[in-house]
Amino acid sequence: MQKIDGKAVSSALKEDIRQEVEALKAKGAKIPHLAAVLVGENPASETYVNHKVKACNQVGFQSTIIRRDATVAETDLIQIIDKLNAEPDIDGFIVQLPLPEHINEQRVIEAVAPEKDVDGFHPLNTGRMVAGLDTFLPATPAGILELMRYYEIPTEGAHCVILGRSNIVGTPLSVLMSRKGYPGNATVTLCHSRTQNLAEITRSADILIAAIGKMHFITADMVKSGSTVIDVGIHRVKSGKTKSGWKLHGDVKFDEVSEKAAYITPVPGGVGPMTIVSLLRNTLKAAARKNQ
Ligand code: GUN
Numbered sequence: 001m002q003k004i005d006g007k008a009v010s011s012a013l014k015e016d017i018r019q020e021v022e023a024l025k026a027k028g029a030k031i032p033h034l035a036a037v038l039v040g041e042n043p044a045s046e047t048y049v050n051h052k053v054k055a056c057n058q059v060g061f062q063s064t065i066i067r068r069d070a071t072v073a074e075t076d077l078i079q080i081i082d083k084l085n086a087e088p089d090i091d092g093f094i095v096q097l098p099l100p101e102h103i104n105e106q107r108v109i110e111a112v113a114p115e116k117d118v119d120g121f122h123p124l125n126t127g128r129m130v131a132g133l134d135t136f137l138p139a140t141p142a143g144i145l146e147l148m149r150y151y152e153i154p155t156e157g158a159h160c161v162i163l164g165r166s167n168i169v170g171t172p173l174s175v176l177m178s179r180k181g182y183p184g185n186a187t188v189t190l191c192h193s194r195t196q197n198l199a200e201i202t203r204s205a206d207i208l209i210a211a212i213g214k215m216h217f218i219t220a221d222m223v224k225s226g227s228t229v230i231d232v233g234i235h236r237v238k239s240g241k242t243k244s245g246w247k248l249h250g251d252v253k254f255d256e257v258s259e260k261a262a263y264i265t266p267v268p269g270g271v272g273p274m275t276i277v278s279l280l281r282n283t284l285k286a287a288a289r290k291n292q
Contacts, residue, residue, distance in 0.1 A: 002151070004151055010276065013281075014280065025060070032092075033062035034093065037065075044234070044236065055280055062089075066084075070100045074103045085112070091118075092287070094118060115290075120172075129175060138172045139275045140168060142278035147270075157187065160207040161201055164191075164213065169232055170192075210230070210252050213233060226261070229265070231267050233252070
């Protein structure tokens, strides 16, 4: 078994981005600026946004966090988005999800100007992705593709089984893994809560991507020997053994599945850091497009 080291790959890719920012600075060009809108006090969202800001600092991007209480009105949130859309200094921005229940997430996603939508969530960017056109790819799927590229995981003709059909991960990945090219050319099965005989399907996967949101759902008996297992799950569990008081677990029972898989991503240190690098790349791309 080889552990797929997302932390190491993301560090290498961040170094490339840092050098590109240095080159921009040397030319006297504007450095990329990413903004994040954070609503409420969801601890997971706080952590993700903090990681994104830290990564911006590491590569030399400017970053801004805009915080609002969980009680913010949808119209006020849309106003913030309109301002960010119009602000020339901001190259790209994200609205961290999930949002409080009184806010219509889809309306918020559609309010973001497609050219600043570095999450790749706007339907125009999703549509471009499906059509195979140049776009901002959603960060987690893009990060997973990058890991496959880095470890040269064969995908052509492989059976890729994806668990979870979210708009953020499962659905875009099903498109990207089946399209022509590398990584791609896989035969994709997208499984979800209504799928029957799930273990039978997962056992036939050459590449198994778990984005189901259930801790330790994937056990060794559900995995084919020699397969590649990608774990997108992040579950925070209280722990007396760590400095932070929390321990992260994935959708996959790592200890037993790693005995069977050829390649496997750990949690933490697998997909998570790659998601952040993809966001940085999209921001760099947004800034470069604007300068063209
Ligand atoms: N919540 C979970 N993942 C994401 C993501 O990639 N972007 C945003 N904006 N919110 C998220």
